[in-house]
Amino acid sequence: xxxxxxxxxxxxxxxxxxxxxxxxxxxxxxxxxxxxxxxxxxxxxxxxxxxxxxxxxxxxxxxxxxxxxxxxxxxxxxxxxxxxxxxxxxxxxxxxxxxxxxxxxxxxxxxxxxxxxxxxxxxxxxxxxxxxxxxxxxxxxxxxxxxxxxxxxxxxxxxxxxxxxxxxxxxxxxxxxxxxxxxxxxxxxxxxxxxxxxxxxxxxxxxxxxxxxxxxxxxxxxxxxxxxxxxxxxxxxxxxxxxxxxxxxxxxxxxxxxxxxxxxxxxxxxxxxxxxxxxxxxxxxxxxxxxxxxxxxxxxxxxxx
Amino acid sequence: xxxxxxxxxxxxxxxxxxxxxxxxxxxxxxxxxxxxxxxxxxxxxxxxxxxxxxxxxxxxxxxxxxxxxxxxxxxxxxxxxxxxxxxxxxxxxxxxxxxxxxxxxxxxxxxxxxxxxxxxxxxxxxxxxxxxxxxxxxxxxxxxxxxxxxxxxxxxxxxxxxxxxxxxxxxxxxxxxxxxxxxxxxxxxxxxxxxxxxxxxxxxxxxxxxxxxxxxxxxxxxxxxxxxxxxxxxxxxxxxxxxxxxxxxxxxxxxxxxxxxxxxxxxxxxxxxxxxxxxxxxxxxxxxxxxxxxxxxxxxxxxxxxxxxxxxxxxxxxxxxxxxxxxxxxxxxxxxxxxxxxxxxxxxxxxxxxxxxxxxxxxxxxxxxxxxxxxxxxxxxxxxxxxxxxxxxxxxxxxxxxxxxxxxxxxxxxxxxxxxxxxxxxxxxxxxxxxxxxxxx
Numbered sequence: 001x002x003x004x005x006x007x008x009x010x011x012x013x014x015x016x017x018x019x020x021x022x023x024x025x026x027x028x029x030x031x032x033x034x035x036x037x038x039x040x041x042x043x044x045x046x047x048x049x050x051x052x053x054x055x056x057x058x059x060x061x062x063x064x065x066x067x068x069x070x071x072x073x074x075x076x077x078x079x080x081x082x083x084x085x086x087x088x089x090x091x092x093x094x095x096x097x098x099x100x101x102x103x104x105x106x107x108x109x110x111x112x113x114x115x116x117x118x119x120x121x122x123x124x125x126x127x128x129x130x131x132x133x134x135x136x137x138x139x140x141x142x143x144x145x146x147x148x149x150x151x152x153x154x155x156x157x158x159x160x161x162x163x164x165x166x167x168x169x170x171x172x173x174x175x176x177x178x179x180x181x182x183x184x185x186x187x188x189x190x191x192x193x194x195x196x197x198x199x200x201x202x203x204x205x206x207x208x209x210x211x212x213x214x215x216x217x218x219x220x221x222x223x224x225x226x227x228x229x230x231x232x233x234x235x236x237x238x239x240x241x242x243x244x245x246x247x248x249x250x251x252x253x254x255x256x257x258x259x260x261x262x263x264x265x266x267x268x269x270x271x272x273x274x275x276x277x278x279x280x281x282x283x284x285x286x287x288x289x290x291x292x293x294x295x296x297x298x299x300x301x302x303x304x305x
Numbered sequence: 306x307x308x309x310x311x312x313x314x315x316x317x318x319x320x321x322x323x324x325x326x327x328x329x330x331x332x333x334x335x336x337x338x339x340x341x342x343x344x345x346x347x348x349x350x351x352x353x354x355x356x357x358x359x360x361x362x363x364x365x366x367x368x369x370x371x372x373x374x375x376x377x378x379x380x381x382x383x384x385x386x387x388x389x390x391x392x393x394x395x396x397x398x399x400x401x402x403x404x405x406x407x408x409x410x411x412x413x414x415x416x417x418x419x420x421x422x423x424x425x426x427x428x429x430x431x432x433x434x435x436x437x438x439x440x441x442x443x444x445x446x447x448x449x450x451x452x453x454x455x456x457x458x459x460x461x462x463x464x465x466x467x468x469x470x471x472x473x474x475x476x477x478x479x480x481x482x483x484x485x486x487x488x489x490x491x492x493x494x495x496x497x498x499x500x501x502x503x504x505x506x507x508x509x510x511x512x513x514x515x516x517x518x519x520x521x522x523x524x525x526x527x528x529x530x531x532x533x534x535x536x537x538x539x540x541x542x543x544x545x546x547x548x549x550x551x552x553x554x555x556x557x558x559x560x561x562x563x564x565x566x567x568x569x570x571x572x573x574x575x576x577x578x579x580x581x582x583x584x585x586x587x588x589x590x591x592x593x594x595x596x597x598x599x600x601x602x603x604x605x606x607x608x609x610x611x612x613x614x615x616x617x618x619x620x621x622x623x624x625x626x627x628x629x630x631x632x633x634x635x636x637x638x639x640x641x642x643x644x645x646x647x648x649x650x651x652x653x654x655x656x657x658x659x660x661x662x663x664x665x666x667x668x669x670x671x672x673x674x675x676x677x678x679x680x681x682x683x684x685x686x687x688x689x690x691x692x693x694x695x696x697x698x699x700x701x702x703x704x705x706x707x708x709x710x711x712x713x714x715x716x717x718x719x720x721x722x723x724x725x726x727x728x729x730x731x732x733x734x735x736x737x738x739x740x741x742x743x744x745x746x
Binding site for chain 1: 310311313314317318375378379380382383384385386387388389527528529588589592593596600605609667738739
């Protein structure tokens with residue numbers, strides 16, 4: 001759905017995006033992560049045709065964004081981190097304006113109703129936007145962005161300033177949009193919350209894409225295992241250290257975490273032998289690598305000498 | 306038929322019964338008071354003044370705010386990405402944001418038409434056309450100022466919008482002052498026209514050009530790529546328009562061409578100054594142009610080229626014409642005798658000054674670029690040469706202020722050296738600050 005090739009964007013004396021290339025599959029939710037100043041917002045604005053790169057190609061849904069930015073806007077919606085709304089208008093008027101301005105297909109009243117229901121705003125349609133809370137304003141802004149059913153939705157820090165409940169609602173909404181066939185690119189500093197809905201991760205640092213990976217597909221045979229014992233962790237540590245398939249062992253009090261090379265069968269065998277060796281095990285579980293860990297691993301790999 | 310959504314949105318924000326009653330009440334009060342203490346013509350004049358204050362000035366302010374409000378409210382990005390076409394966006398803002406000033410203006414113009422004694426109905430209608438086109442001209446220029454200001458900081462935005470409005474009012478005052486002059490005939494390309502007819506037509510055409518200019522700038526903002534043909538067409542229009550004042554069928558053909566070329570040099574050079582100073586100078590524009598050249602993407606190259614370069618190129622054409630004809634216009638004063646060779650020196654001065662502007666643009670501070678350039682130019686044109694001259698070193702002062710009238714060839718050579726020197730400085734600064742770019746870290 002999104003194909004970026006050799007993209008270079010510069011500010012005076014500063015290369016913000018340094019010859020980057022990547023692809024994003026249709027119907028995915030990609031988390032764009034990276035430290036402050038990495039180039040996330042610049043990349044998003046380039047994808048939307050709001051900034052003109054020095055060179056490179058951006059193709060979204062078979063449309064060249066650099067050459068035909070206007071045409072690409074029919075397929076893309078963008079919500080910036082500091083989005084604005086017309087405070088003096090009601091939610092209904094805002095959604096109606098967005099529908100007309102973006103040439104939403106079908107009946108405008110039905111489109112407004114559909115979006116309001118999807119965002120649980122139907123009871124507040126005649127309330128002025130200026131009177132809404134941050135979470136509700138966020139929903140209205142997303143409603144405006146999706147009312148014309150774009151194929152790609154790009155959101156810059158959509159959850160900033162939201163309370164936990166509003167963040168949960170937002171995650172649910174993103175899953176709903178993905179299920180409706182939309183492709184989402186979301187940047188955020190709150191990695192735990194991205195994990196709730198992201199299918200892919202794109203890590204950017206110093207204007208370079210340092211990693212792109214799927215969060216739903218395990219890329220290697222290594223599994224992280226946590227083992228809890230009620231006593232004598234030394235027995236377990238000694239046993240595991242002797243096993244060739246066990247790596248990166250770390251222990252803290254009665255919890256031992258290690259990586260095991262192998263699938264379910266290998267893990268079952270290891271557990272059987274551990275119990276047979278007399279270890280007092282109360283928990284033996286596979287740890288899912290969370291987004292935070294994936295991100296930190298990526299950063300660690302790129303910064304390693 | 307779908308009503309322009311931008312116009313609709315502005316109506317929702319601006320138009321309400323409460324404001325209508327308030328405005329109508331205030332204006333009615335003014336006219337009643339004027340009617341109590343003055344004649345019908347006094348009421349008519351007050352109506353024109355109300356139009357000037359209510360529609361021209363307040364409307365101009367509102368037209369600029371139509372863009373500045375979007376920037377303040379951070380809604381401009383979503384507007385830029387909307388499907389509203391640039392023309393709909395332009396007129397939606399131009400007439401939507403100014404709907405209340407136009408409401409006030411309509412009342413004022415109706416009162417003027419009814420109360421004015423003396424002129425015929427046609428003359429009164431003509432005055433109304435004059436007022437309406439003047440108001441649209443001011444509104445459009447204010448919108449242009451705000452559109453150009455979208456790339457500037459908060460200070461730059463308000464300064465530019467203010468200057469655009471002041472410029473528009475100046476233009477309007479010029480037309481109006483001409484209208485009030487006693488002689489009632491204007492000679493244009495040898496033909497005589499009624500002064501007011503000619504000025505009304507001129508204002509109408511200028512109003513159309515400025516509104517079209519606002520539309521073209523809106524195209525750029527809404528990512529509709531355009532070639533600079535509209536700019537070229539506007540310059541050609543100005544050349545043809547102003548040449549009409551000096552050129553007449555009685556003049557020999559070469560003399561007419563020579564005069565038109567001199568006027569073209571003035572207009573193109575002046576417009577290159579205005580474009581370079583007023584429009585956004587993207588520091589990376591030349592890097593992107595370089596990419597276009599390497600990729601042989603000529604259409605993109607001409608879409609991205611700064612318009613001051615277009616003006617300078619047209620000015621160079623007029624230099625070639627001037628130099629080729631090297632003709633002495635009979636009545637245009639002694640100086641124009643040497644315009645043929647001097648035109649090259651003048652063109653080089655335009656180029657040097659624009660390069661100085663770019664030298665400051667590529668500097669560390671993004672603020673006060675224009676002020677620094679103006680101070681630098683004042684020193685080069687006036688202060689330093691005057692000091693040197695007052696010391697008795699007249700010929701030394703020629704190094705900065707060459708005698709273009711008496712020594713055109715030498716002057717052109719001196720200014721060419723200036724251009725090379727400043728170009729080297731600009732290039733050095735460009736390499737230091739703009740390229741080669743380094744990575745973020």
